[in-house]
Amino acid sequence: MMSNFIKQLTLKVTSRFSPILLTTLQLTLMLTLMMITLPSFALEADNANEIAGTASTTDTTYITNTKVVxxxxxxxxxxxxxxxxxxxxxxxxxxxxxxxxxxxxxxxxxxxxxxxxxxxxxxxxxxxxxxxxxxxxxxxxxxxxxxxxxxxxxxxxxxxxxxxxxxxxxxxxxxxxxxxxxxxxxxxxxxxxxxxxxxxxxxxxxxxxxxxxxxxxxxxxxxxxxxxxxxxxxxxxxxxxxxxxxxxxxxxxxxxxxxxxxxxxxxxxxxxESSDYDLEYVEYYTEVHSDGGSSSVIILIIMMLALSIRQLRFKG
Missing domain, CATH: 2.60.40.10 (Immunoglobulins)
Incomplete structure (x- = not known):
């Protein structure tokens, strides 16, 4: 459904564009939509991890309260x-x-x-x-x-x-x-x-x-x-x-x-302290790049639009 919508939109706007340019614009729009939806997926994943962490904490508290020694x-x-x-x-x-x-x-x-x-x-x-x-x-x-x-x-x-x-x-x-x-x-x-x-x-x-x-x-x-x-x-x-x-x-x-x-x-x-509190510490690093990716897509769209307008003027 989303793919058909993108195709219809781009056909109306770029009917005078070359096939290569048309395909490039379609791919660019799809990448833009993906970059917009990815943060929401990441947020849902963080929420799921937070819920799991809360459940784990609850389990630990339960064990402590029952005083299993x-x-x-x-x-x-x-x-x-x-x-x-x-x-x-x-x-x-x-x-x-x-x-x-x-x-x-x-x-x-x-x-x-x-x-x-x-x-x-x-x-x-x-x-x-x-x-x-x-x-x-x-x-x-x-x-x-x-x-x-x-x-x-x-x-x-x-x-x-x-x-x-x-x-x-x-x-x-x-x-x-x-x-x-x-x-x-x-x-x-x-x-x-x-x-x-x-x-x-x-x-x-x-x-x-x-x-x-x-x-x-x-x-x-x-x-x-x-x-x-x-x-x-x-x-x-x-x-x-x-x-x-x-x-x-x-x-x-x-x-x-x-x-x-x-x-x-x-x-x-x-x-x-007992060994269930004395866990060996291991540090993990996680890198997330989202803003830079979104900016790159936007710059790519602007460049493609400028190229398209130039091509239309040249043909005219």
């Missing part, structure tokens, strides 16, 4: 880690991320408050035998007695920030190291313990993020420092987080020692 951690005695094995620990965590083998799936991270965790310990203590739990721990000197009467202390605790992909100052991977001691005066005394680790977002409630395995501490030795590497995968917005460590003797429900951001600045205000 995922993290991946690995804990071990620090003396068993050198620079090479540290890299291996981080590789193992990345492999677990790919497999979806999260702390939450392994019941190592309960995403519950510290108060609820303490209540659960008390309830569990009524259901199990202390003697059975201690007997199940390998490497424990069976002649050892319980030291849950207040002779434990966490001598030191500190953190290390490890991975920040988008370089915004908030890290998705970090480690926490602490040294639990047994204050008995006898360096050969040992006890089997484990720790519960908590995060507090910007001064909020303490939320559980990792349970260590059981490990043995030897008097006041510094060779039994325990280290936990963690990667936050989902549900942790970019913010400052404090860390708290509660130490338990295996088989007993009460906290025997605690250490937190109140005791060390190294555990205070860690800039953290």
């Amino acid at each position: 995922q993290s991946y951690s690995s804990g071990q005695v620090a003396s068993s880690i050198d620079s090479a094995s540290q890299e291996q620990v981080l590789k193992d965590i990345k492999q677990r991320v790919l497999l979806g083998d999260s702390d939450q799936e392994k019941n190592k991270a309960l995403n519950t408050t510290r108060e609820d965790m303490i209540d659960q310990k008390q309830q569990q203590a009524r259901k199990r035998s202390t003697a059975k739990n201690i007997a199940a721990i390998p490497g424990l000197n069976q002649s050892s007695r319980s030291f849950s009467d207040g002779t434990f202390v966490i001598y030191e605790g500190y953190s290390q920030l490890i991975e920040d992909l988008d370089a915004d100052g908030y890290f998705q991977t970090f480690s926490v190291t602490f040294d639990a001691d047994l204050l008995t005066g006898n360096p050969h005394d040992e006890a089997v313990v484990y720790a519960e680790l908590y995060l507090s977002e910007n001064g909020g409630p303490w939320v559980h993020y990792y349970s260590t395995d059981n490990f043995v501490i030897h008097g006041e030795s510094s060779d039994d420092e325990f280290e936990v590497y963690s990667t936050l995968e989902q549900g942790f917005s970019a913010n400052h987080y404090d860390i708290l460590i509660d130490l338990y003797e295996v088989g007993f429900p009460n906290i025997v020692a605690s250490y937190s951001s109140d005791d060390s600045n190294s555990l205070y205000g860690l800039p953290l």
